[in-house]
Amino acid sequence: MQDKRQRSIFTIKKLLLVTLVLFFSACNVEEKKSVNNAAIEKIVAEAMVQTEAISPLSAPRLIQANMAFSLSGLRSVAAQCFQCHGTDGNSKTGIPSLNGLSDDTLIQLITARKTNNNANDLMHKQAGAYTNAEIAVIASYISTLPKEMGE
Amino acid sequence: MRNKVSGLSRRHFLKMMGLGVGIAAAPILTKATQSRPHIIVVGGGFGGATAAKYLRHWSKDVDVTLIEANASYQSPILSNLILNGQRSLEQLNFSYDKLAKNYGVKIIQAKVKSIHSGKKQVELEEGKKLSYDRLILSPGIQFMDIKGLDQKKNLHAWMPNSEILQLKQQIASIKKEGVFLISIPKKPYRCPPGPYERACVVADYFKRKKVGGKVIVLDANAKVTVNADNFMRAFYETYKDIVEYVPQSLVEEVDSDKGVVITEVENYHADVLNIIPPHQASALIHDNGLANDKTERWAAVDPLSYESTQTPYIHIIGDSQGTGQPKAGHIANAEAKICADAVLRLLSGYSPYDFPRTNSACYTPITKNTATWITSTYAYDVSSKKMKLIKGSNGTSKAPTEENYHRMYDWANSLFGDTFS
Ligand SMILES: Cc1cc2nc3c(=O)[nH]c(=O)nc-3n(C[C@H](O)[C@H](O)[C@H](O)COP(=O)(O)OP(=O)(O)OC[C@H]3O[C@@H](n4cnc5c(N)ncnc54)[C@H](O)[C@@H]3O)c2cc1C
Numbered sequence: 001m002q003d004k005r006q007r008s009i010f011t012i013k014k015l016l017l018v019t020l021v022l023f024f025s026a027c028n029v030e031e032k033k034s035v036n037n038a039a040i041e042k043i044v045a046e047a048m049v050q051t052e053a054i055s056p057l058s059a060p061r062l063i064q065a066n067m068a069f070s071l072s073g074l075r076s077v078a079a080q081c082f083q084c085h086g087t088d089g090n091s092k093t094g095i096p097s098l099n100g101l102s103d104d105t106l107i108q109l110i111t112a113r114k115t116n117n118n119a120n121d122l123m124h125k126q127a128g129a130y131t132n133a134e135i136a137v138i139a140s141y142i143s144t145l146p147k148e149m150g151e
Numbered sequence: 152m153r154n155k156v157s158g159l160s161r162r163h164f165l166k167m168m169g170l171g172v173g174i175a176a177a178p179i180l181t182k183a184t185q186s187r188p189h190i191i192v193v194g195g196g197f198g199g200a201t202a203a204k205y206l207r208h209w210s211k212d213v214d215v216t217l218i219e220a221n222a223s224y225q226s227p228i229l230s231n232l233i234l235n236g237q238r239s240l241e242q243l244n245f246s247y248d249k250l251a252k253n254y255g256v257k258i259i260q261a262k263v264k265s266i267h268s269g270k271k272q273v274e275l276e277e278g279k280k281l282s283y284d285r286l287i288l289s290p291g292i293q294f295m296d297i298k299g300l301d302q303k304k305n306l307h308a309w310m311p312n313s314e315i316l317q318l319k320q321q322i323a324s325i326k327k328e329g330v331f332l333i334s335i336p337k338k339p340y341r342c343p344p345g346p347y348e349r350a351c352v353v354a355d356y357f358k359r360k361k362v363g364g365k366v367i368v369l370d371a372n373a374k375v376t377v378n379a380d381n382f383m384r385a386f387y388e389t390y391k392d393i394v395e396y397v398p399q400s401l402v403e404e405v406d407s408d409k410g411v412v413i414t415e416v417e418n419y420h421a422d423v424l425n426i427i428p429p430h431q432a433s434a435l436i437h438d439n440g441l442a443n444d445k446t447e448r449w450a451a452v453d454p455l456s457y458e459s460t461q462t463p464y465i466h467i468i469g470d471s472q473g474t475g476q477p478k479a480g481h482i483a484n485a486e487a488k489i490c491a492d493a494v495l496r497l498l499s500g501y502s503p504y505d506f507p508r509t510n511s512a513c514y515t516p517i518t519k520n521t522a523t524w525i526t527s528t529y530a531y532d533v534s535s536k537k538m539k540l541i542k543g544s545n546g547t548s549k550a551p552t553e554e555n556y557h558r559m560y561d562w563a564n565s566l567f568g569d570t571f572s
Contacts, residue, residue, distance in 0.1 A: 073504025076492035079205070080508050082569050083484050084562060087208070092568050093561040120549045122526050126510060129528030129544035134508075 106139035195219035197480035198289030198469025201487035207254035249572040290433035301407035332421035336429040432471035449473030456493035485509035514559035521551035
């Protein structure tokens with residue numbers, strides 16, 4: 001039980017820390033974006049503290065992670081992918097699903113489209129609009145969503 | 152005040168997120184927070200249906216009622232393809248059953264007559280009143296008058312209904328060498344590429360049917376408003392013997408009986424007039440004093456929550472709002488998610504998320520088997536407090552391709568799914 005709790009706290013920390021680490025690595029190369037990275041960082045950090053504050057509940061990992069993203073508000077950013085990739089990333093069309101992929105894979109896939117320099121690729125335009133920090137958060141969030149939630 | 156969260160509201164928020172189990176010892180909530188919050192959404196289009204769905208998808212601790220005038224929704228997206236027989240109205244028809252079944256959204260088929268914002272109530276046409284904690288409006292657009300225009304004869308087919316079938320019939324009845332005329336209002340109007348797309352679809356139909364017909368495009372704007380390279384190539388190369396594109400042609404008057412359109416410079420005769428009048432926010436917005444942007448046509452809102460700058464607890468999304476983002480279904484869905492998240496946060500004593508993003512994407516058929524796309528992404532700009540286009544995020548496909556044509560159906564079906572099921 002204790003172990004499980006530790007693990008779930010660890011997962012959330014990992015999800016959110018991935019983000020923070022990426023902020024710092026991304027800050028130098030990121031061109032000036034209207035989104036303030038430091039401010040997002042603060043929001044994520046606050047959400048992390050809040051999530052931890054109620055972690056004594058034996059809530060399942062997914063709910064906890066989901067809550068952290070709800071608290072941070074970044075859920076509404078991740079949901080911008082779902083117009084094309086399906087609700088919670090569960091695609092019902094020829095457009096690939098994002099659901100079921102790990103955060104690392106998602107970060108890799110999105111970043112590859114961001115950097116491919118192909119102006120004729122719609123996803124290149126989309127991916128390029130998000131900071132690396134946001135991509136990390138989006139990836140973390142989607143990687144915690146259960147398959148076919150809401151169906 | 153922002154981001155300052157009281158212990159009480161935080162607990163309430165956690166409860167809303169389904170995590171209230173461990174906080175039974177929480178102080179007794181006030182009466183207001185104890186009852187389940189009720190959110191009313193008016194209008195079941197791309198904005199309203201998405202908002203209703205995501206509110207319930209993200210929280211089972213709120214009640215959501217969707218009030219829509221019609222029994223089902225006929226999507227304007229892809230509807231131009233009804234004109235050349237590539238889609239049927241049935242394929243673009245969406246019921247609200249899945250929102251009810253999968254998400255527990257309560258559906259009421261009725262027209263909202265008025266809003267009593269002081270009492271936080273909406274009144275239905277039949278007289279019934281319903282109370283809300285938060286109200287989300289996505290009622291779309293209404294058309295402004297053009298002198299002499301009879302909208303029953305000269306259809307716009309620009310609303311989510313079956314009028315497109317009548318326009319199809321009108322076009323099918325055009326005899327050899329006949330003329331189809333479409334007029335485009337000044338920006339902003341619903342679906343920037345839509346009228347040019349329709350001109351292409353009709354031109355393609357004429358070409359394949361060997362009608363020898365003409366398509367006249369009267370554009371009130373100085374030039375093609377969006378995806379200009381692809382559309383200009385279509386007009387001046389692909390359909391050079393069919394399409395006559397006339398920029399800077401504001402329709403000043405129409406003689407609906409004679410089939411004549413009058414602009415400042417010229418009179419045009421056509422067999423079918425497809426006049427798209429200038430738009431403004433839906434009557435529901437105007438009648439309730441919510442059309443308060445600079446132009447007095449659209450509803451000014453805070454883009455962090457889409458809450459009206461005029462009347463608290465009322466949020467306006469989709470084509471009715473005046474943030475300057477494009478008036479399109481894909482981005483109406485995007486705005487709905489920002490709004491739903493903000494409403495849930497506000498109901499829990501939190502402030503809305505500070506850096507919302509929205510995006511727009513659209514595939515446009517050019518011929519019977521090719522299409523192009525456009526896309527753009529918007530971010531909240533802290534200094535101007537506005538949604539701004541992210542530099543470099545807007546673009547179009549280089550050329551119409553068959554691959555894009557197939558992708559168009561995937562894109563639309565994904566959007567339909569994310570909105571209605
Ligand atoms: C030909 C065409 C092609 C298009 N193609 C695209 C495209 O490819 N991509 C894209 O992104 N967009 C496209 N659009 C634009 C898109 O259809 C609209 O932007 C979108 O529908 C706007 O959504 P909405 O929710 O604001 O309004 P609407 O979809 O108009 O929905 C409003 C709803 O509110 C209801 N309503 C209004 N008043 C009341 C009331 N008082 N009480 C109860 N119910 C009420 C109406 O019945 C309606 O169902 C296209 C539009 C057209 C015309």
